[in-house]
Amino acid sequence: MSGSAPDWFVPLEYRVEQTRCRCFGQQPSVGGNEGRVVERAPAGAAVHTIWVAFLLYDNEEGPGEQSFKDYYLLPWNYMTVLLTGEQFIHCQLVFWDATRRCYFTYSVDGDRAVFVYDRKSFQRGWRFVKLSVTEPQEVLVQNFLIAQLGKILNARGQFALGARQLGLARSGVSGEGESWFCSELVAAALEQAGLLDFGEWPGFNAPADVAPHDLFHYLTERCTKVTAELMAGNPVMVRMIHERRRNEGPLAIEAGVLPQAVADFSTAPKQLYFERALAPPKSAPPRSPLDRFTVKK
16 A cells, blocks of 8 residues: 555544544545534434445556555466456445544555555545445444454455356355455445345355455445445545645646546546436435536636
């Protein structure tokens, strides 16, 4: 992970069980006011947001994420991408802290047991699916992840999942709650909060059966438990660009080269894949400046 740091450098509230959410039901903003007190939205309103970030095989991440290309000196992800035609190789959950005005994320990989990190910069190669949840659901997801901190990678499950993707195995190998691979961890956290239902997902029976691209397609095509929206860009990088502009003034851009966040907006799919089986809410929650990006001519 680019800019990675040990868990003990991360605020305590990201590592101990929570009773209230960190986002306060507020949408991420590009403003400053670090540490300002904000008013909480109603706990039962689905205006709280978490994101599932999916990493493409073609990315510009640091060594931690890049290692997903070749587990244990084997081109495992390369073979899986080549043979399945699916491009996602990793996923993790992202939250917004309204008081510290930053994103924080939980993940696991081949170099690190389950960890939490704040202010991670997501480089080129990520796609974000935004989930609109209630405060109890957000807290359930975060507390589940907090309880898994320090648990190692489920390497057996990782290889079994690859075999399943290639048609060589019928089911995955669970870490039995003591070890996790990335999509197993994310799927289990979402299931814990009722945001994922294996009953509506034919061919999948447990988190260990789920690859990153499987979860992406479930959330954007099949899921009826939560409103899921494929974002047209990278919200973390958009905020970082606005912060840099506020702190440094106008940013120099090379001719013909778009800033990362803008480039992602220009190349990501524009349509929403989420097929809403439930009636839309009567009044939509207020949208954030990060939900769209307009280039003025």
